Amino acid sequence: MKAWLIANHFLMSKKFSELTDWLFQAAKAANIEMVLMSNADCLAFLGRGGVDAFKQYHETLPDFVLFWDKDVRLATYLETLGIPVYNSSKSIALCDDKSMTHLTLEQYGIPMPKTIIAPMTYENIGYTDYDFLTMVEKELHYPLVIKECFGSFGAQVYLAKDENELLEKVEQIGTKPMLFQEFIKSSEGRDIRLQVVGDQVVASMYRYSEIDFRANISNGGKMKAYQPTDEQIALALECTKRLGLTFAGVDLLFGEHEEPIVCEVNSNAHFKNIYDCTGVDTAKQIINYILLEKRNHRC
Incomplete structure (x- = not known):
């Protein structure tokens, strides 16, 4: 059985590479012929002749892909080629x-903390006012949790203890998607x-x-x-x-x-x-x- 293990080309730290090495060794022990590839080695070719071009670079398609990345566009493309992808592009997204x-x-x-999603704004506009934070304060009370929608290892999770900290953190996050949650004491x-x-x-x-x-x-x-x-x-x-x-x-x-x-x-x-x-x-x-x-x- 042949497989691809896809990781992100631009995450080169030991923290990430040791996991892909671990998965690679587990596949080898299970007699799976696995190839470790980055998302930069496996570009999605679209339009006229796209699939043929892709196959010129990859003559043999794998039986499955273990997708250890968040490049959902590439994961989606591989699925359109009929390749099973674990986890699926939709679930990763x-x-x-x-x-x-x-x-x-x-x-x-599903039980979860009371959550309010911040309104979307555009990068070139930002928030022209912060009136919506009044509803956030009223519903969640202090202290409350602020989370950037995209982030890992708890690094983009913050605790606001009052109105000033809430406003300061929202201004700092800027136009990136975020949400607010009740603090589960x-x-x-x-x-x-x-x-x-x-x-x-x-x-x-x-x-x-x-x-x-x-x-x-x-x-x-x-x-x-x-x-x-x-x-x-x-x-x-x-x-x-x-x-x-x-x-x-x-x-x-x-x-x-x-x-x-x-x-x-x-x-x-x-x-x-x-x-x-x-x-x-x-x-x-x-x-x-x-x-x-x-x-x-x-x-």
Whole structure:
């Protein structure tokens, strides 16, 4: 079986390359002939003769693509060629944009923090007034959370404690898409990450921080292995199903009565920390699941 593993050409840090190397080795161990490619090595050719041109550069198309990137345009193109892509372009797009994640899950009654999506403005115009923030303050109260719709590792998540901090942060974010959420006080500095592959939660960890309202390891948080409840497992699986994901990292908060609340869903969740914490090899789990699905499909 032949496969492509596609990563972003312009993310060259060890933090990302070690994951693609890990996935590559897992595929090799499963006797999959996998080729590691970047999105710059695999350009989408459109229009007259586009497909023929693409095939000149890639004489043999893979049986599937493991898409470890967020280049949804390329993922969509590969799907138009009839190549199975994991995760799909649609599910990657839904997870990459936090507002679209919440809009999708809202349709199915998934529990999440009270959320308000900022109005869209144009880059050359910006916000000519901030009157809409009055509604945000009224509905969410302080402190409240501000999130850029596109971001990773908690780096684009902020806490505003008053009107001045809210306005300052919104002005700083500028015209980039953002949303506002109620601050779940009962989950301050703690959450859980559930690693989902197929229809199973294969690993989970409890993340906690004594120095930040965010529990992300990248922001100084700590971690330990965690046994999720049936309710937490069911919610994580429901999220991945509704977002069309084959594999994902689902982050859950703790409500006032410890009930699970969805924080976000990651289509390309980094799995080194959860491996260090639990010993579960997510790369192996992903490869084995795709193999099983391909075999079942042939049957």
